Amino acid sequence: MQDDFNISRRKTLAALGTIGAASAGAGLGTSAYFSDQESFENNALVAGELDLKVSWDEHYSDWMGEETDYARMPEDGETPDLSLPAADPNGRPIELVFSDRTAFMDATRQEQFPEGGLGSEEDPCEALADVGDDDMEAPVITVDDVKPGDFGEVTFDFTACDNPALLWMNGRLVDEAENGLTEPEADDPDEGDTAGGGDDTGGGTGSITSNGPFTVTPDVSAMDLASTLVSPDGNVNITNATYTGAPNANGTFTGGTDPFGIGNGIILSSGSAANLEESAGGADNNLDGISAENGQPGDADLTELAGAGDVSNDAAVLELTFEVPEGEDQIFFNFVFGSDEYNEYAPGGDFDVFGDVFGFFVNPGSGTAEETNVALINGEPVSVESINQITNQALFNNNDPSDTDTPFATEADGFTDVLQVQADVNPGEENTLKLAIADENDQQLDSWVLIGGETLSTEPPTENESELVDKLRARAWYDEDIAGDNVHQDGEEVFLEGSLRDVLDALSTGNGVPLAGNEPAADGGGTGRNCYSEAPDVHYVAFQWWLPIDHGNEVQSDSATFDLGFYTEQCRHNDGSGMNNEGVDPDEVDP
Structure with a gap:
């Protein structure tokens, strides 16, 4: 038997969502993508198939719809049900008290797959979305304007079919733009750029x-x-x-x-x-x-x-x-x-x-x-x-x-x-x-x-950074205490938090941010960090962004686009450091 190590990979990108946010009609979007990887060693199948199945539930609150019937700001001394912190520890957080949390979530829902969520008796390997299904219609959240206090959230449900899995959450900033400067934006002291001459119409x-x-x-x-x-x-x-x-x-x-x-x-x-x-x-x-x-x-x-x-x-x-x-x-x-x-x-x-x-x-x-x-x-x-x-x-x-x-x-x-x-x-x-x-x-x-306009220059265009990406806050957490309820509980671990730029920088490094699974690696045949148990177990990770209350006009007209997703490998015979994704010759071993 020839001693070699060959990798048979499926690295498929499936657009699973667009989350929008921007000021004054510009668009900020996210699309989720996923990949799974199979491994074979010594001409023997050591892990079988690894098939990542996913679903999602997306929400956006702009305080212009029915959600105002089911939530309010807390009164003095009242403990909020939802708290989104400001960037400054001394800043004012976004806080809500729910009169009916279920109704609030229903009122802010933008897209859910499968519709109505995963039933308790359903097989998640059959009901959840298959990675790479190009026929899957993408969930879409469309936002025309972002105001202080607006927030959006997506919870991903996933299951590892056939084998325990190691998982990373990843993402990247696809695009950002100032999209010009409105007069209030140009006058804001936190605006990084200043408007030139000309009138309001740009004529x-x-x-x-x-x-x-x-x-x-x-x-x-x-x-x-x-x-x-x-x-x-x-x-x-x-x-x-x-x-x-x-x-x-x-x-x-x-x-x-x-x-x-x-x-x-x-x-x-x-x-x-x-x-x-x-x-x-x-x-x-x-x-x-x-x-x-x-x-x-x-x-x-x-x-x-x-x-x-x-x-x-x-x-x-x-x-x-x-x-x-x-x-x-x-x-x-x-x-x-x-x-x-x-x-x-x-x-x-x-x-x-x-x-x-x-x-x-x-x-x-x-x-x-x-x-x-x-x-x-x-x-x-x-x-x-x-x-x-x-x-x-x-x-x-x-x-x-x-x-x-x-x-x-x-x-x-x-x-x-x-x-x-x-x-x-x-x-x-x-x-x-x-x-x-x-x-x-x-x-x-x-x-x-x-x-x-204003592109004729002796200097090549630089990255068009916008204040929006720095002013938006973001966090990701394990949504497990009340499984997949889309709301962060005090007992649920936030594993990533900061400005949207900082969070995406972390998610775009290497395979992304490694996620702590629910069972020891040895139980899944691997070493190192915990793995995720296989189906029928379902696991939940949530991602949330919000625009804090304490900001000015500096984000008007700014826009950004970013991706979110997961990368997964079999747990068995892996140590959680991630495969190097390099091909090997028949007489080589993949390090």
Whole structure:
């Protein structure tokens, strides 16, 4: 018998939830993911199958619903049933007294699987969700606004089928954003950033982001467009700006975080900038095509970029001259391309000769249009042809009413994810940046390019940290004393607590935070920390976040996204330190 150690793994990610929280309409979400691992040694099955089964029960309280009928703040000297501590030990906690705890939990429930919970007579290995079941509908909590005192919670029920298990809880911060600064947020002394110039609508410099829907202000002067783009700390000094094209083909925008991922900035269009807003009378895109014919000429660089035999029409061109200091030799900025030519004029569509053309040309004239264009994806110009449902599909958002339910609140039938330009420039000298878009070979069906406000800089974008992730508190505990009741009892151990950032930092290290099981490792055939007993036993871990009462306006418009989950291994023949996940050759032993 050959002496080797091979690992047969199942590492499946199953989206099991979205918990939302953010101020002023921005979204904070979590999706839970799980993995289980099987191990074989010396050509003999030593642990059999290890199958992690899970369920969940999620709640969110914003004090705007029926939950107010079943809970209140305690009176002087009254012991609270629920207490969520402030970050400062001397701060005021969130405290509640329940008149009917069951009714309160029912009123705040967002999603539960299985519906009604696990029955006492049910086999958990049959009733709970199987890891990796892509058909499992994800539970969703949607929150439009976070106020002091709001809190959310999810309790995970899990069982280890076939063998005792070691378990880790893990998670990660996926994304966070300031999403611009409202005036109250900018005025708050705890706000890390300050607002720049411009007015409340963002139509001037675009430095203050509206919390309303996506809104376009058309016909903006060239210098106002330019100043909207420049980062206040980015070492880019605009010396001149000119715009060529129809007045309605340019504009500034606010409220672009949803759907485009860019809070504010400028638009250039082959037709009408304002046509990018939602279709009139509808909550989403209800037109399969929209066009504005401006009767404008094309652009020589765009015609060259389009290729032999093609022409450009209705060009909109913003040209900036700028200087950067000595020692700075690159610029960066973010953009999104969208078009009503999706999906008919993309590969696989009915037509392919009218795809609109756009380009960002750095120091045009120093080379060909192809050589100076920096709006590229994998070396190819960004266009309907290069990002779509077939090519670079991971960067594409389909919103075509002919083949989707139009999930995005914009007229564009499709648009890219946020893309980044990184381009070489001449340090200590005057440079030119030409931003241009046009119809190709016709004047039908508008396209748009959105460029992020305050993203034009000599510095690469840094992590967009928000105060929300630091101001939100979070904790995780073993929800066992009153099994899986979603409420922390005094006797239940909190194994993780702190700011949401600190908690997620701990959960994202290694396999995550090791969980203390309910039986000695030796009983499950392992060594080290306790393991979790196998089915029919069910175990419970809860995770809770809350926004303390003692905070100001610094989290307005901030958003964040994070994942939660578990990693599990068989208990038998393992010591709780975690497998190294490295493959081995047949003559090797996995350390």
